[in-house]
Amino acid sequence: MRGLLRVALLFMATVIVGCSAETQPAPEHMSFGVLGATCASARLTALHDAGVSVVELPLAWDRYQPGAGRVDHHYVAEVRERLNSCREAGMAVVLSPGLHYPPDWVRGLPGGVLRGSGxxxxxxxxxxxxxxxxxxDAAQKYLAIVASDLGFEGIAAIRVxxxxxxxLGYPGPSDGGNEREYWAFGDAPQYGIGLAEGVAPSPMPGWIPGSGSWHGRSVTDEQVQRWWDWYSGSTVDAAVWQISELRKLGYQGRVHVPVAGRGVLPNDKAKAIEGGLDGRANPDGAQERGLDYSAQFAVLATLPGVDVDFTGLDDVTAVRAAAAVPRQEHCLPTDTENVLTDDVSQWSSHRYTSALxxxxxxxxxxENPGPPDAPFTGGSPQSHSLAEQLRTAPGYAVECGMTMFLFGFEEDLFEEEVSGVSTEDYKEVIQQLKPPPQH
Known part of the structure; x- marks a missing residue:
């Protein structure tokens, strides 16, 4: 296995150099890590030996606060022990507060669940x-409890x-709803009932994307554009709100905003607006998810210490882009200038999103997507295996100018018979990409 991996790494390096002569080894300040850390002592030793220096530690809100006004102190003690173990091992920690795992009592609050257009x-x-x-309000109180219980020492970044x-974004177009479901149709966004402070309600209450009329009049492109800007803008504003709450609690470190895919491409957006968001020019379902990265990244860029965390290095779009002629998966130095003017339809998602x-x-x-047959990884029959992701994704991170690569997931590195990868394989990848320290 490891011999084959070494051959594959050498082949990968040859391919990258042949396709992108600007590719260089990882800079000294780049760090390599894992997602889903357990902070178990034996694993920390093996990871450290492999060259891993950062771990993502996930929390679960539903376990932390299983009832309103109630904290599971056994779970808090478990989390604190794991965090301390990682800190003592010299690992930098990326903390995931777990707001995406809300307890049932939060979902049962007024407006606590998103409502779809259908x-x-x-x-x-x-x-x-x-x-x-x-x-x-519940999330703000939860974050305050986490900050008090765990502190921010040794926290390299927090994910929002x-x-x-x-x-970032709304659910997919059919995640529990109907096909092509948009997700801003509760009482708060539509009528302002229970609306969060500082958040704008819909500029067209009652209008559903795809409908050619509103209040008996034909809908104009300008109105559709305004609605889209509100819909996509609201989700990035929610991320900004979380960042603001963390800063109020005293956190001054980096913030990671995970994103997947390419969002709505410029040419597709123009066609979609002309069609009243009726489903045309929507190959990735990004419209329903409210993903307009060019505009949303401009908002995030107004805040200090924010990193875009691309979660799909070597996803299925990279596989397809690698098969294009010429190949379209590699990040190039000219991408930043050309991303808004070139035909980017065949670019890999990581190339396009990194350039933006x-x-x-x-x-x-x-980070790589993770096992293609696991939930939430976006896997398909065309996806690379986890072993192939380990061979290619870190190299993409380097050439795209990323400062950190997180392998998904720690568990897989310690179940080689199932996953096909190990800490020794990861070590070879890191040694291949990272130059030895200068003395």
Whole structure:
């Protein structure tokens, strides 16, 4: 296995150099880590030996606060022990507060669940932090408890997101609702009932995307554009709100905003607006998810210490882009200038999204999707296996200018017979990409 991996790494390096002569080894300040850390002593030793220096520690809100006004102190003690173990091992920690795992009592609050344009409610979806004042109040109190219980020492970054995957955006178009479901149709966004402070209600209450009329009049492109800007803007504003709450609590470190896919491409958006968001020019379902990265990254760039965390390095779009002629998966130095003018339809998601982030002046980190047959990884029959992701994704992170790569997931590195990867394999990848320290 490891011999084959070494051959594959050498082949990968040859391919990258042949396709992108600007690719260089990882800079000294780049760090390699894992997602889903357990902070178990034996694992920390093996990870450290592999060259891992950062771990993502996930929390679960539903376990932390299983009841309103109640904290599970056994769970808090478990989390504190894990965090201390990682700190003592010299690992930097990326903390995931777990707002995307809300307890049932939060989902039961007024407006605590998103409502779709077709009347649906997302299954197993996170709390409604985009519009609901009650859900935001509960989340703010939870974050304050976490800050008090755990502190921020040794925390390299904190992740913020708005959907069930912990990423930026609304649920997918059919996540528990009807096909092509948009998710801003509760009382708060539509009528201002229970609306969070500082959040704007719909500029067209009652209008449903795809409808050619509103209040008996034809809908104009300008009105559709205004509605879209509100819909997509509201979700990034929810991420900004979380960042603001963390700063109020005294956190001054980096903030990671996980994103997946490419969002709505510029040419597709123009066509979609002309069609009243009726489903045209929507190949990735990004319209329903409210993903307009060019505009949203501009908002995030107004805040200090924010990194875009691309969660799909070597996803299925990279596989397809690698098969294009010429190949379209590699990040190039010219991408930042060309991303808004070139035909980017065949670019890999990581290439396009990284270029937008760099253009906005945001930091960049990344991670591979994880096992293609696992939930929330976006896997398909075309997806690379986990072993193939380990061979390619870290190299993409380097050439796209990312400062951190997180492998998904720690568990898989310690179940080689099932996953096909190990800490020794990860070690070889890191040694291949990272130059030895200068003395």
């Amino acid at each position: 009347g649906g409610a997302p299954e197993d979806e996170g709390a409604e932090l985009v519009f609901s004042a009650a859900a935001r 997101g708005t959907n069930a995957s912990g990423e 982030a760099r253009r906005a002046g945001l930091g960049l980190v990344g």
